[in-house]
Each structure stands twice: as structure tokens, then as C-alpha cells.
Amino acid sequence: MKIESRIPGGPLPGKWQDHRNHLKLVNPNNKRRFTVLVVGSGLAGASAAASLAELGYRVKCFCFQDTPRRAHSIAAQGGINAAKNYHNDGDSVFRLFYDTVKGGDFRSREANVYRLAELSLAIIDQCVAQGVPFAREYGGLLDNRSFGGAQVARTFYARGQTGQQLLLGAYQALCREIAAGRIEMRPRTEMLDLVVAGGRARGIVTRDLVTGRLERHAGHAVVLATGGYSNVYYLSTNAKGSNATAIWRAHRRGAGMAGGACRHRRRALLRIRHQPSQALPLGPAGRGGGRGQPAERQHPPRTPRPLLLAATTPRRPCVGERGAAGRCAIHCACYPCLVLSMPSAHWSRE
Ligand SMILES: Cc1cc2nc3c(=O)[nH]c(=O)nc-3n(C[C@H](O)[C@H](O)[C@H](O)COP(=O)(O)OP(=O)(O)OC[C@H]3O[C@@H](n4cnc5c(N)ncnc54)[C@H](O)[C@@H]3O)c2cc1C
Numbered sequence: 001m002k003i004e005s006r007i008p009g010g011p012l013p014g015k016w017q018d019h020r021n022h023l024k025l026v027n028p029n030n031k032r033r034f035t036v037l038v039v040g041s042g043l044a045g046a047s048a049a050a051s052l053a054e055l056g057y058r059v060k061c062f063c064f065q066d067t068p069r070r071a072h073s074i075a076a077q078g079g080i081n082a083a084k085n086y087h088n089d090g091d092s093v094f095r096l097f098y099d100t101v102k103g104g105d106f107r108s109r110e111a112n113v114y115r116l117a118e119l120s121l122a123i124i125d126q127c128v129a130q131g132v133p134f135a136r137e138y139g140g141l142l143d144n145r146s147f148g149g150a151q152v153a154r155t156f157y158a159r160g161q162t163g164q165q166l167l168l169g170a171y172q173a174l175c176r177e178i179a180a181g182r183i184e185m186r187p188r189t190e191m192l193d194l195v196v197a198g199g200r201a202r203g204i205v206t207r208d209l210v211t212g213r214l215e216r217h218a219g220h221a222v223v224l225a226t227g228g229y230s231n232v233y234y235l236s237t238n239a240k241g242s243n244a245t246a247i248w249r250a251h252r253r254g255a256g257m258a259g260g261a262c263r264h265r266r267r268a269l270l271r272i273r274h275q276p277s278q279a280l281p282l283g284p285a286g287r288g289g290g291r292g293q294p295a296e297r298q299h300p301p302r303t304p305r306p307l308l309l310a311a312t313t314p315r316r317p318c319v320g321e322r323g324a325a326g327r328c329a330i331h332c333a334c335y336p337c338l339v340l341s342m343p344s345a346h347w348s349r350e
Helices: 013-023 041-056 093-103 110-130 161-180 245-252 263-273 280-291 303-312 335-340 344-349
Strands: 034-037 059-061 183-186 188-199 200-208 212-220 221-224
Touching: 041 059, 041 161, 041 183, 041 221, 059 188, 059 212, 093 110, 093 221, 110 161, 110 183, 161 183, 161 335, 183 221, 200 221, 221 245
Parallel strands: 034 059, 034 221, 059 183
Antiparallel strands: 188 200, 200 212
């Protein structure tokens, strides 16, 4: 397979902006002749669908939940980064770009990350305009916190519910377009396959999760905004429904697959691999526990309880006669009888 990123040429800071400046525009009257299929209605899908519809394209949006509001973006806690430099602590688009590339173990495509850092400035304003209630200082200005080890405070947040509030904002924009008739929303619909014609994604095959009916949908473009690989990995803080089936279908139809996102997510999880209940969500991780803490400090090794018991119990010989259960008939206080009569829950309280 030939890997082709299609990143435009030129100096890094101007690559995407230059490309955008030279793109051919679609005549506003022609936009309604194009149909875009958007699979997914989380933060990515809902905002893509709403933006495309507002531009004038016809959009069909699909999700497997009963409402777009239940996409797993709702679980995101920590916040959203933007190089606004409100604190005058030296932040800039370049610094956010550099931190993001470094945070991704230098595996990301630099031009795309630079574009992300540039666009971060506008995204906050857009979210505020949509009504997302970001945290504010007492004076009324938007508050920032330093998140995930960054040396500047650039994270905009809404308590521990940033994802939920952002999704409500995107959902409202989506609802507005649905009501205007520009988006056909298809909840409870699962994408089963991707249709490729002439090397381009031109349609999808879906199943109605209520009736079981199979359907095909054709479009001029397909946007797959179906979330991360999540449950492909053993441990994940995502819902079980986030199971990568749509991405896998696209891969089977020829799309390349990369795994950069897992590095970020696994940082909190891998170190405590055998104790899933102690996986650290990003909110608490960012508020202090997230930066390169050695596993030993967070979870000191524990002494196995039975050994503790063995060390403190006097070893008296058993005076009774052993029964079928291994315990002696008179329940004497010798060591083997004591261990056998003790539930394991008792040991952990010792
Ligand atoms: C606990 C937690 C905390 C996080 N904290 C942060 C944070 O602080 N800051 C940050 O930037 N990021 C954070 N993230 C990551 C961030 O939330 C996600 O990367 C982002 O929300 C993903 O959005 P999405 O729209 O791509 O996917 P999702 O919100 O998962 O949406 C996927 C959509 O695709 C649909 N879908 C999937 N498969 C199919 C299919 N086969 N057919 C039809 N529809 C399908 C689903 O129905 C859903 O609508 C966090 C994530 C988690 C889990």
C-alpha cells in the first residue's frame, strides 16, 4: 500500500492556509446538489454534519445510539486546549503545536497538528457562541488551567463535564439543521459496510437496529466520525459500543489504519494493567496525577495477607482429628484450622 498523506507543500505554518486560499469554491446554488453521509454524531460527527448543512449541503447523519446526545464524547472530562495566551504565560500557536507533537511521541503529521493549533483559537469562540458554559473566573473572563503537564495554562473546561457540555452545544447546532430539513438524522442505525467506487467512498450499507432492516445510502462523500479504536484494546475508558467496527470496515475496503491515539490514552491505563477499576480518567489525571508519575508511587506494592497471617499466628500442632473438609472436628485454634475457617475477605481486612 502506498501511504499518501496529501499534505500540501510550502513552509509548515502556511501549508494548509495556502491550500485553503487556492481551493476552488463550490457555487452556493450547487451545494444542495451534493449529499454527504456523516457516520457518527459525537463531537466530530455532529459538528461536521451541522457545519456542512449550514453551508448548504444535504447531509445524512447516522449513529447507533438512540440519540446523538449519547455519543461517547459525553465522557470527556478534562478540557479543550487553545493557544489563546489569556494568562500571558508565553503560550502561542507554535508552542501548542510543539507540545502536541511531543505529547504524541513525535508520530503525528506535523502540518496537520500545526493546523489544529491554529484552529484552536477559533474553536473556543465558536463553542462559547453556541452556549457551552466554560468555567469563568470571578471577573467573568474564561478560566484556564494547566492540563496534563503543560507549563502554560491553556485548557478551557466546564468542571469535569467538558465533553458533555461541548456535545450539548454541537447537538443544538445539529438539531437546528435537522429542524431546517437540511439534515436527515438516522439514530439506531449501524454502518455495516462502506461502498467504494472509483477509489472514492460513495456510500454505506446500514442496519436499522430496531427493525433489523438492511439499507444502502449513496452520497458524494462519506465522513467517518465513528470515534477511536477504544475497545480494540483490552482496557479502555470508552463505552463497550465504541468498538471500531466502522473503522475496521473502511480498513477492509482499503483505508490505511494508524494507532497514534492509543499512546495518549494508554498512559493512564497501562501501568495498572491488571486493575481496571483503578484506571485514571483524564479529569483527575490532568488535575495533578497525570504527569509521568511512577506506578510505584501511585500504587505501592501490597503484602499478600495470608503471609501476614502466617507470620503472626503461633504454629501450634493440631489436636483434633481431620474431617472431610480438611478442618479438624473440634475447631481448635491451630494454624491450619484457623486459615481454613477464615473467609478470604477477612484476610484483606487484617
Ligand atoms: C473518559 C474520557 C475522558 C476524555 N477526556 C478528554 C479531554 O479531557 N480532552 C480531550 O480533548 N479529549 C478527551 N477525551 C477524548 C475525546 O472525548 C474523544 O476523542 C472524542 O470525544 C471523540 O469524539 P468522536 O466524535 O470522534 O467519537 P464519539 O463521541 O465516540 O462518537 C462516535 C460516533 O460514531 C457512531 N458510530 C460508531 N460506530 C458506528 C457504526 N458502526 N455505525 C453507526 N454509527 C457509529 C456512534 O454512534 C457515535 O455517534 C476523553 C475520552 C474519554 C473516554
